Amino acid sequence: MTAPRRDPARLLPADPSTRAVAAELYERVAESPIISPHGHVPPSLLLRDEPYADPVSLLVAGDHYVTRMLHAGGVDLADLVVDALAGRDARTVWRRLAANWHRFAGTASGYWIEEELDGVFGITTALGPDTADAVFDEIAAALVRPEFRPRALFERFGIEFLATTDDPLDDLAAHALLATSDLPGRVAPTFRPDRYLDPDAVEFADNVERLLSATCRPGDFAGYLSALEERRAHFIGHGAVSTDHGVEELFTCDVDAGEGERLFRAVVAGTASAAERRAFRGHMLVQMARMSVDDGLVMTIHPGVLRNHSSATYARFGADTGHDIPVATEFTRGIRPLLEKYGLERDFHLVLFAIDESTYSRELAPLAGFYPSVYLGAPWWFLDAPDAIARHRAAVTETAGFYRSSGFIDDTRAFLSIPARHDTARRVDAGFLARLVVEGRVRMDAAERIIDDLVDAIPREVFKL
Structure with a gap:
């Protein structure tokens, strides 16, 4: 059975007058270059071009x-x-x-x-x-x-910027080679240090030892922080613009140097209590914010996921095989210690993502609507779908507007889905803006600027491109 080609007005509003406005707005950005500041496509895919x-x-x-x-x-x-x-x-x-x-x-x-x-x-x-x-x-x-082939598709898709997600000890050789290749777009690494920051991560102590050994740093807390700073500098030298942190609970806390040293020794030794491990994780998010203030890397946090929910599946197939499940997330109190210290820093950019939709209007939009450092991450993972994207816009726009958002984030391992995902967001945003125009809430010229900025100026500003 052969179906007709897809409806050119797919995902646009059903009401004819609103759809006409949406179609006009969508056409402005339908062929715009793709900026993808967070994702999981391996750089080797483009380097080998097999x-x-x-x-x-x-x-x-x-x-x-x-x-x-x-x-x-x-x-x-x-x-x-x-x-x-x-x-x-x-x-x-x-x-x-x-x-x-x-x-x-x-x-x-x-x-x-x-x-x-x-x-x-x-x-x-x-x-x-x-x-x-x-x-x-x-x-x-x-x-x-x-x-x-991957490189030809990269060019065909119009990808101007693509961020990968990388281990802090990666030598980034693939990125170095891509930077000197004829690829018609920029591919940048992203610093993802979870396994070196979370005492509950698999082989945490061994990971810390590898980090210290690779950077020739002493085995105290100061040496550990210095090692992380050195690896961040290595990433910046290879074009990185951001760090990414995946945590189950968004909890931050600030402790003095002595307490930091005590917690560090306890978590490395494996003697820390659950409360001490939580405090260490929370303090390391604050330390990551400090480092971002110092070196300029954008800090993104993806909280609220219980990883590897199925023990049997994890044992058979490992991580990232479909059994990570969202949990309820609290932002306002959890992020406050970090924002108390760095939230008003002029050049600090913090992008907060959520899978718990109840937080959008209650916490995230008010936070982004006050703190100049805080940006609303795009609907992520289970929510990067047409209706969920529209719900996100409806929940946050009246409080935070469009310019406190990150622009669309595809967060994908599936290379071929990148243009489809970005096109989805562009269509949904065009429909949302069209409704505001038809209802007399936004002028058409303002909507035209916003739709242009959502795919270009906004992600460039947020991720300092």
Whole structure:
């Protein structure tokens, strides 16, 4: 069955008069370059520029948006891994996706994959059990062509800036090589130090020892902080503009040097209580803010996720396999010690993300509506979907406006979904602005400036590009 090409007015408001305004606003930014200040595409993908092996490696493998939905429908995660010894080739895995495609109706991941099939490959055949092989073959035939290699797609997608997420001890050699290549856009690393800051992280003490050894620093708290500062400088030297921190609880606290030393020795020795480990995590967020004030890196925090919720799944497949689950998050009290110390610093930029929608209007918008350092992170992870993006705008705009937001953040490992995700945000923002115009709340010329700034000037300002 062949479906018509996708509706050019998809995601725009249903009301004809509002849709007309939205379409006009969307057209202003539809082809604008993509600025992606936070994501998880590995730099090696662009450095090696190797053809994708098959449709599964392109659209299924490693994309936990997709695999978790299939798992919820009864598919074993092992059956989504190409394994010749187990008799699972890529076509077999693809057929499993196609057999379960009805489960993706109405989901963001289903929408993005359909956008990719049509927008990238020109495939309008509706995916399903009867069409699985035909769609597989059409994608596979395209992947052998040079215009479907990662670098060619990077240029085709119009990516002007792409941030990766990197371990503090990464030598960043791939980034150095990309910086001197002919890639028509900038790829920058992001400093992600969670495993060196969280006493509950796997092999925390060993990670700290590796950090100290790599930087030839002494094993006290001052040496530990100096080691982190040195690695941040290494990242800045390779083009980094931000740090990223993923915490389950947003809790910060400031302690004096003596207490910091005591907590550090306890967490490294493995003798710290739960309260002491919490205090250390909270203090290290404050230390990260201090370092951002000193070196200029934008600080982003992604709180409110209980990682590896399924112990059995973690034991079989490891982290980042779809079983990280959101938890309720409190911002106002938790972030106050950090903001008491650095919230009014002129050049400090702090971007706060949330998966708990109840915090948008109650806490995040008021915080960003007062502190010059605080910006509202875009809807993230489970909320980077059309309706959730619209709810976010409705919840925060009346208090914080548009210019206290970060611009859209795709936060993706799935390279091909980057343009689809940014296009989604542009369409939803155009629809939201169009309603304000039609209701007489914003003038059309102001809406035109805002839609332009949302995809360009705002992310450039927030991430100091």
